[in-house]
Amino acid sequence: MQETLQALQGLQQIDRHIFTVQAEQRRLPEELAERTAKMEEQETKLQDMRTRVHEVRSEAKEIEDLTAGMRQRLRKLETESNKGKVDAALLMSYQHEMRKLKRNISQAEDEALKKIDVGDAGEVGITAAEGQLELAKTVFEEFEVNVATELEEANARFDELQTERNKLSADGIETNHLELYRRLLEIREGEALAELLDGHCQACFVQIPKNIGVRLARGTEMVQCPSCDRIFYQY
Numbered sequence: 533m534q535e536t537l538q539a540l541q542g543l544q545q546i547d548r549h550i551f552t553v554q555a556e557q558r559r560l561p562e563e564l565a566e567r568t569a570k571m572e573e574q575e576t577k578l579q580d581m582r583t584r585v586h587e588v589r590s591e592a593k594e595i596e597d598l599t600a601g602m603r604q605r606l607r608k609l610e611t612e613s614n615k616g617k618v619d620a621a622l623l624m625s626y627q628h629e630m631r632k633l634k635r636n637i638s639q640a641e642d643e644a645l646k647k648i649d650v651g652d653a654g655e656v657g658i659t660a661a662e663g664q665l666e667l668a669k670t671v672f673e674e675f676e677v678n679v680a681t682e683l684e685e686a687n688a689r690f691d692e693l694q695t696e697r698n699k700l701s702a703d704g705i706e707t708n709h710l711e712l713y714r715r716l717l718e719i720r721e722g723e724a725l726a727e728l729l730d731g732h733c734q735a736c737f738v739q740i741p742k743n744i745g746v747r748l749a750r751g752t753e754m755v756q757c758p759s760c761d762r763i764f765y766q767y
């Protein structure tokens with residue numbers, strides 16, 4: 533069993549690094565995708581802001597057009613009333629309509645002004661958002677270049693480690709032991725082995741019952757940590 537443990541320790545030396553590099557190879561594209569999504573979200577938000585401002589401006593324009601029509605009608609009624617040839621009943625109806633028109637024009641003007649204010653405020657917001665997006669784009673482009681470089685480095689390192697790893701023979705390690713080791717590498721983030729020292733697992737630091745230490749010292753079987761499952765070795 534001592535030989536198996538030594539061989540596994542040799543593998544572990546490199547597998548630890550391979551695991552780290554693989555994590556890097558996964559993390560970098562994920563981070564890039566996340567940042568890309570955020571950038572797109574920001575762009576969409578800006579586009580929405582532009583749409584809203586455009587909408588509110590057209591609404592204001594519509595109201596202004598409507599007001600212009602009402603003003604025209606009001607002027608016509610004023611002219612008619614001032615001619616002096618209108619009978620009393622018609623004059624009263626004109627006056628009634630003129631009062632109504634004035635009220636409506638005033639309301640419409642208020643409403644249009646409010647919309648223009650909203651549009652102006654939106655425009656300020658758009659300018660700020662455009663500035664932010666521009667800045668974010670610069671940062672993102674830098675990040676993108678860095679990710680590409682880092683990924684290239686990670687890939688090169690991975691190839692190097694893989695070559696090194698291929699030189700190490702796993703011959704002489706029983707298949708079931710090798711499988712257990714590989715499984716633990718995966719689930720224990722690149723650390724499949726643990727030293728048992730002073731009655732404690734040096735990976736998870738749990739206190740280990742004495743009989744387990746005795747079994748390990750006997751050297752006839754593979755002994756795992758009862759807490760983290762890692763394969764024990766000791767010097």
Ligand SMILES: [Zn+2]
Pocket residue numbers: 726733734735736737738757758759760761762
């Ligand atoms: Zn443990």
